Amino acid sequence: MTAEDIERARGRRARLDGLADGFMAHFRAAGFGELTPEPAVPTEDRTILFTNSAVVPFKPFLRGDRDFGGNGVMVRQPCVRAHNFGAVFAERFATEFLLQFEMLGALFTADGAEAAAVVTGDYFSRALGLAPEDVLFHVASDDTDLIGLWRSVWPGPVETDAFKRSYYRWGFGDPRLSGRGATFAIAQGDGTYRDLGNLIAFENEGEATHYGFGIGLETLAVCLDRLPWVLECVPAGAVSPLSTTDEGKLADLVGLLVRLYADDVRISSRAQGHVLRKAVGFTLKMAERLGTSQDRILGRIADLAAVEAPGKPVAEFVRDDFARISTERTVSRKHDLSFWCEKETSPDELAAAVAATGFPDVVGLAAEVKDVWDGASAPGRRSVTLGVEMDLPVQSGRDDAKEVLRRVAARLGSEFGVALRGEIR
Numbered sequence: 001m002t003a004e005d006i007e008r009a010r011g012r013r014a015r016l017d018g019l020a021d022g023f024m025a026h027f028r029a030a031g032f033g034e035l036t037p038e039p040a041v042p043t044e045d046r047t048i049l050f051t052n053s054a055v056v057p058f059k060p061f062l063r064g065d066r067d068f069g070g071n072g073v074m075v076r077q078p079c080v081r082a083h084n085f086g087a088v089f090a091e092r093f094a095t096e097f098l099l100q101f102e103m104l105g106a107l108f109t110a111d112g113a114e115a116a117a118v119v120t121g122d123y124f125s126r127a128l129g130l131a132p133e134d135v136l137f138h139v140a141s142d143d144t145d146l147i148g149l150w151r152s153v154w155p156g157p158v159e160t161d162a163f164k165r166s167y168y169r170w171g172f173g174d175p176r177l178s179g180r181g182a183t184f185a186i187a188q189g190d191g192t193y194r195d196l197g198n199l200i201a202f203e204n205e206g207e208a209t210h211y212g213f214g215i216g217l218e219t220l221a222v223c224l225d226r227l228p229w230v231l232e233c234v235p236a237g238a239v240s241p242l243s244t245t246d247e248g249k250l251a252d253l254v255g256l257l258v259r260l261y262a263d264d265v266r267i268s269s270r271a272q273g274h275v276l277r278k279a280v281g282f283t284l285k286m287a288e289r290l291g292t293s294q295d296r297i298l299g300r301i302a303d304l305a306a307v308e309a310p311g312k313p314v315a316e317f318v319r320d321d322f323a324r325i326s327t328e329r330t331v332s333r334k335h336d337l338s339f340w341c342e343k344e345t346s347p348d349e350l351a352a353a354v355a356a357t358g359f360p361d362v363v364g365l366a367a368e369v370k371d372v373w374d375g376a377s378a379p380g381r382r383s384v385t386l387g388v389e390m391d392l393p394v395q396s397g398r399d400d401a402k403e404v405l406r407r408v409a410a411r412l413g414s415e416f417g418v419a420l421r422g423e424i425r
Contacts (some may be wrong), residue, residue, distance in 0.1 A: 004141055009235035009307045016102070016234070019224075020076050020217055022105045026127045030119040031071035032106055040080055040263035041272055047173030047348035049271050049355055050080035054105025054214045055172055061107060062177055062202050062210060072108035072116055076217070079103055080259065082275045094146055098230060099252050099279075100259040105214040107202075113211045119197070121153030128224070130186070132156035136193045139182035140168040145208065146182045146199055168422070173348035178203045184215070186223040194223050235307050238301040240421060245289055253283040254300050255308075261317045262309035267324075271355035274364030276423045280318070280325050294322050329394040330363050333401045335413060336370060336412070338385040338421040340378070345416055347372050347384045357411050362404055364391035383421065 024034065038044060038051040044059045055076040060066040061073065081099050108116035124130045132155045139146050141160040151158065170179035180201040185193035197215030201208045209241075221233035231248050236255025242248050260276050267273045267280070287297050302315035316390035339350070347369040354367035371385040390404055402424050409420045 005238050006303055006307065009304065010236040011233045012233060012238060016056050016217055016221060018101050019220055020104060023123070023215075024074060024076060024128050025125075026123050026281065027072070027074045027106050027119065028031055030116075032108075032119075033068055033070050033072070037075055037077045038211075039268075040078065040260065040265060045173060047346055047352050049275060049352060051077065052079050052081060053077070053080075054103035055200055055212070056179055057125065058105065058107045058202075058212065059174075059177075062172070062204060064204065064209075067274055068107075071119075072106055074104075074106045076270060077103045077105060077127060078259070081257070095372075098234065098236075099256040101219075102217040103219075104197075104216055104217055105212060107210055107212045109210055110239070113145075114152065116211065116213070117149040117153045121150075124154065134187045136163055136185040136187070137182060138197075140165065140180070143168065143180050143182065143201065146180065148200060149211070150182070150199060171348075173346055175344060175346060178206070180208075188223070188226050189344045194219075196220060196223050226275070228264050229232075230339060233260060235304060239304050240292075241394065246286060250283070250286045250290060250292070250297075253279060253286060254297065254304060255285060257318055258305050258308050258314055261314045262305065262312050266317070267321055271365075273351065274355060274366055276321075276392070277325065277364055278328075280321050284322065294326075296378040298322070308395050327353045328363075330391045331394050331396060333392060333396075333398075335388050335390075335401065335405055335424075337388055337405060337424075338371075338383055339412065339418040340381050340421055341373065341384055341416060341418040343380060343382050345382070347386075350384060350412060350416060351386055351417070353412060353415060357408060359404065359407060362390060362392060365389070365408070 023035055028034065035057050038057045040050055041204060042048060042056050043057050054079045055073055057075050057077060061068060079101050081097060083102065124135055133156060135156045137150050137156065137158045139158065147158065168181055170181055172179060181198045183195045183198055186196050188194050196219055200212040200214070202210040202212060216232050218234050222230040227233060229242060229248060231242055232249055234255065236251050239254055240247055240251050242251065256279055260279065265272045265276050267277050283297065287294065298315050298319055301318050305312060305314035351367040351369050355365055357365055366389045367386045369384065370387045373383040375383065388405065388408060390401055392400060405424050412418050
């Protein structure tokens, strides 16, 4: 990076900070209290490896564990989108998302929803200066509460049922919690709209107890500036040219490494270390594809860290792991495991527990929920299928992988009381 690149990165950080400060000031003036954001590795949610949305610090309120005074609570939440790693090398990699980003969120009770909707509408009109036709509201036609709240404060266009029903229905890793979401999209001046954020009805045991308003900070910047790539609005996008999609992917990965190492995530960590190891490996592969040396990548990391994490020797940690992973040879194996469990068991918590399991002969473990079945033939129980990915020493064979799977199943059985369906063959 040149001195001009660093100044451009600082300017982008200042721009994002200004937008975030404007959001927080607007809701603070309306009587919302400010929450301390969750760290990269969450303390309030065992179902995820990394804090991935503003919902995470809201969980204690949604579960009923805490109440808030005033009109609601708000947060500026740094997030990591670890599940998007698989898209990094896809040909049609989306340029709308970042692997690390920030969310601006506000939470309020169902009883205070009408007043909070007015505050939200005022944010669009007064704080952002948007006209009614600039904001499109995507919503399911039967979410009449969301439609009513928005139409009471905003006369702009409303589009119903534009997507499959699953688009508007969300889960939060807790069997008691669910959500019905609508999406705000901002006009881009060419007849198109770009998604910005959501208005959400949070339900506990099927009853709407809270509502929330959340937007992506970087997405807000790119929506307002009407630029093609969200990377053009963030400091990480200033560390390398963005003339190709691969260069954009590399810049995104560099930004992610700075975020994770600055937040004290290390490869030696159990579950999070597996994710970090993959991020480092992907960065090395992308750099090799582009013909970019490790020294040049480390220079970009050092310069970006000077803007995003001043005073932290991020590049030194990355240098050591580059050297280690460049020579490390592993083999990746995948297998599905199905379990019988009680209906109260969280499938996402099972997946997170797999990732947190450490064995001396296993380089890394990860899992995702692939299927959940609540069958009438098994009242009170549910079947959960997890896709398990193992990174093993390169000399490991199928029998070694099976043994790891058996140990994983035994660990889940001991911790959660689940029973393996079938046999591992």
